[in-house]
Amino acid sequence: MHGLGELEAAVMDVLWREGIPRKVREVLERLDTGRQLAYTTVMTVLDNLHRKEWVDRELDGKAYLYNAVMTREEAAARALRHILDTSGDPHGVLMHFVASVSDEETDILRGALRKKRRR
Incomplete structure (x- = not known):
């Protein structure tokens, strides 16, 4: 997708496929990039996507739930x-x-x- 890096696009694909807000761990478990990623890597990507206004987030206990802001x-x-x-x-x-x-x-x-x- 235009304006997104490869990993950002893969994370967005997970959120679009799921269609419901997901925690970092849930996104990590559903990512299929062909390589093993660290939790902190996915957390950083989601934070970047939030800053770029591709996702919004809502605190759920101690973790954020992330959701795509557009289809x-x-x-x-x-x-x-x-x-x-x-x-x-x-x-x-x-x-x-x-x-x-x-x-x-x-x-x-x-x-x-x-x-x-x-x-």
């Missing part, structure tokens, strides 16, 4: 928005993107644009 889809949309904003040529980017989408994705885009116009 995976919202995060992807935010990344796309950032790409358009920083591309220097959003029209060109959109034209290349539209040329790459499938027929099904074209139908989804058309439907979304119709809904947006009705607002």
Whole structure:
């Protein structure tokens, strides 16, 4: 995901898959990175994600429960928005993107644009 390191993205994947707040230990147990990670490493990653406003946290006894502040889809949309904003040529980017989408994705885009116009 744009703006996240490899380990941050793996932690976010756990929170998105789970769909409920999780403690550091629970995230660590569910991580599948192909390497053994220390509890403090995952705690630091979650703290960084909190600072970057990707997760919120709530004290539960002596430990924090961490939860994603946006869905995976919202995060992807935010990344796309950032790409358009920083591309220097959003029209060109959109034209290349539209040329790459499938027929099904074209139908989804058309439907979304119709809904947006009705607002």
